[in-house]
Amino acid sequence: MENIINITVVDREGKEHILEAPTDMNMNMMELCKSYELPVAGTCGGMAMCASCQMYILTGHVPIERSDDEQAMLDEAWNVEDNSRLGCQIKLTNELEGLKVQLAPYVEEDSDDDW
Amino acid sequence: MIETDIIIIGAGPVGLFTVFEAGLLKLRCHLIDALPQPGGQCSEIYPKKPIYDIPGIPEILAGDLVNDLLKQIEPFKPGFTLGDPAIDIEETADNQFIVTTREGIKHQAPNIAIAGGLGVFIPRKPPVPELKEFEGKGVEYIIKDPEDYRGKNVVISGGGDSALDWAIFLAEGVAEKVTLIHRSQSFRAHPDSVQKAMDMAKSGKITMLLDAEVKSIGGNGELSDIHLTTKADGPITLNADNWLPLFGLTPKLGPIANWGLLIEKNAIKVDNSTDYSTNREGIYAIGDVNTYPGKLKLILCGFHEATLMVQSAFKRIYPNKKNVLKYTTVSGVNGFE
Numbered sequence: 001m002e003n004i005i006n007i008t009v010v011d012r013e014g015k016e017h018i019l020e021a022p023t024d025m026n027m028n029m030m031e032l033c034k035s036y037e038l039p040v041a042g043t044c045g046g047m048a049m050c051a052s053c054q055m056y057i058l059t060g061h062v063p064i065e066r067s068d069d070e071q072a073m074l075d076e077a078w079n080v081e082d083n084s085r086l087g088c089q090i091k092l093t094n095e096l097e098g099l100k101v102q103l104a105p106y107v108e109e110d111s112d113d114d115w
Numbered sequence: 116m117i118e119t120d121i122i123i124i125g126a127g128p129v130g131l132f133t134v135f136e137a138g139l140l141k142l143r144c145h146l147i148d149a150l151p152q153p154g155g156q157c158s159e160i161y162p163k164k165p166i167y168d169i170p171g172i173p174e175i176l177a178g179d180l181v182n183d184l185l186k187q188i189e190p191f192k193p194g195f196t197l198g199d200p201a202i203d204i205e206e207t208a209d210n211q212f213i214v215t216t217r218e219g220i221k222h223q224a225p226n227i228a229i230a231g232g233l234g235v236f237i238p239r240k241p242p243v244p245e246l247k248e249f250e251g252k253g254v255e256y257i258i259k260d261p262e263d264y265r266g267k268n269v270v271i272s273g274g275g276d277s278a279l280d281w282a283i284f285l286a287e288g289v290a291e292k293v294t295l296i297h298r299s300q301s302f303r304a305h306p307d308s309v310q311k312a313m314d315m316a317k318s319g320k321i322t323m324l325l326d327a328e329v330k331s332i333g334g335n336g337e338l339s340d341i342h343l344t345t346k347a348d349g350p351i352t353l354n355a356d357n358w359l360p361l362f363g364l365t366p367k368l369g370p371i372a373n374w375g376l377l378i379e380k381n382a383i384k385v386d387n388s389t390d391y392s393t394n395r396e397g398i399y400a401i402g403d404v405n406t407y408p409g410k411l412k413l414i415l416c417g418f419h420e421a422t423l424m425v426q427s428a429f430k431r432i433y434p435n436k437k438n439v440l441k442y443t444t445v446s447g448v449n450g451f452e
Contacts, residue, residue, distance in 0.1 A: 043366060047160075047164060049160055050365065069303075072274070075274055075297070075299040075301070076298070079242070
């Protein structure tokens, strides 16, 4: 299909989800995961100001180069690896056909007794 | 006891605009927020980012939108309880609600509008296994009184404004020793702060460990050791009286989850066919904190929800009073004395 690519997302339980991703809707990987109701919070809405959409790039499709904002955020995030990216900063394009990513682990940033 | 017509929990853009729509109906409002300033995420997370989808305003910075909303609601003289999250809701025999904050401030009203967005902003905590054990015993996420660190050996982690500003402040004659640990070589703080901290590192006032990360902490009851790994020197152990991991804030639904409301996907279920009421009569939820079929988390949708919600609140307060929709163009905005 035109303007639809296939992307594989490995969730935190190791299960693979093959997602059909539109490339003509100005979407990013965080939004794609959310639209399939995968457990990606996207708390800041895509401004690279939280790391809730951190994912590991498992194939060579996406450059590991990060924008300055993204790098600064990842410098303060947890479980960051060399292949970490923020999903919200990866725009869906036709070149990403076959991309495979893995969601970074959840971080328990708090417990219920914090207020 | 603070008494009002509508207690608004959450002073973000939607909570603020609720004051305006309520004011047009002569209802008074009091806002409660965990953050020390109004504006919610707009002020706390992205004050300098532009918003393009406020009808009639092609572009506005989030911080400016908050300032304009504050100006817009000024005639209606809202009350504010800031820097103090709403913790508890009680219902009285005469159908009033009493909302109590963490500091124990009580607010009473016949209606509550929860405009809590993503919830309460709380400190982001690093995944260090022994963290809980030493909270309040050397580990602090928020600096309440800098005097607590006088003469102490303080280690700070983080690369943002709060980490740098406190490192600089405490190193200027407050703490005995200040060590700043950051995971990379570059900071995302204000360039002036970065320069100042770098200068202080050169002159020996701050010990700066870059490309380094705290992995574990220890001590006998009280924090005494911080174990970190560094790119240059591998594992190191520091002695410290205090560790301040300052990694900014993250929102959590928090106490909202304990108020007997129906929660679905971290949001409060409301009746969107009528008035955004929750399953508890007199309690409404508007803006990002609510959910219903087709919900969109947009400021403009929250404004709409607030407008309909106050009509319902009015009817609850004055069941027999006639009310008609007035256009501000015709009647103007008549504030409170």
